[in-house]
Amino acid sequence: MNGKLSLAAAHVLVHSGDIFAASGLIKLIKLYRPSLKVYHIRRAEEMRQVKNNRLRLVVGIATDATNVGDMSHLFDNMRKENANLPCVLLGDSGNSLLSALFPEIPVMGLNASMTEIFEFLASHLARKNRLPQRRTTTTPLLTLRQREVLRMLACGASAQQVSDSLGISLKTAYVHRRDILMRLNICPTYYRGMFTE
Secondary structure, three states: OOHHHHHHOOOEEEEOOOHHHHHHHHHHHHHHOOOOOEEEEOOHHHHHHOOOOOOOEEEEEOOOOOOHHHHHHHHHHHHHHOOOOOEEEEEOOOOHHHHHHOOOOOEEEOOOOHHHHHHHHHHHHHHHHOOOOOOOOOOOOOOHHHHHHHHHHHOOOOHHHHHHHHOOOHHHHHHHHHHHHHHHOOOOOOOOOOOOO
């Protein structure tokens, strides 16, 4: 079966740049729910192949090998296609970067037990036929523009590249970067290669 047909039949999509983490999660899901068709995608562009009503859950795995900017595009595209589709994230639950980039997406720690991870996923799989999830009314940590800048920085873009891409001055890019760091309470060297000059 080719990749297009496989993705078209997917019930659960797992997005991660870390093949080992993705294959481990797929094996876990298949262990508990062998009837589900679970597929791994590495880039958001592969989502164009998924145009079906069978998709029940999108899971992002945030590790050091994951491009969070690409994951952000994936979640945005999925929400445009189907606003009620549950999306979840497995990563460091205390990571301020993840909570800033994905304020509306539930996060489960990767260090949780296999049972806890599966129960977390199963609870979101069960929401497919329920009423749409309520959006949180709390104010997100970052503005939409700051999230845009953070996505680019997370992909390794420099302040100059952010400036050129978004059509803002270099000084404004630096101000956004500074404000993001202050709001997330992190230092520039915490995420390797993210806040380059």
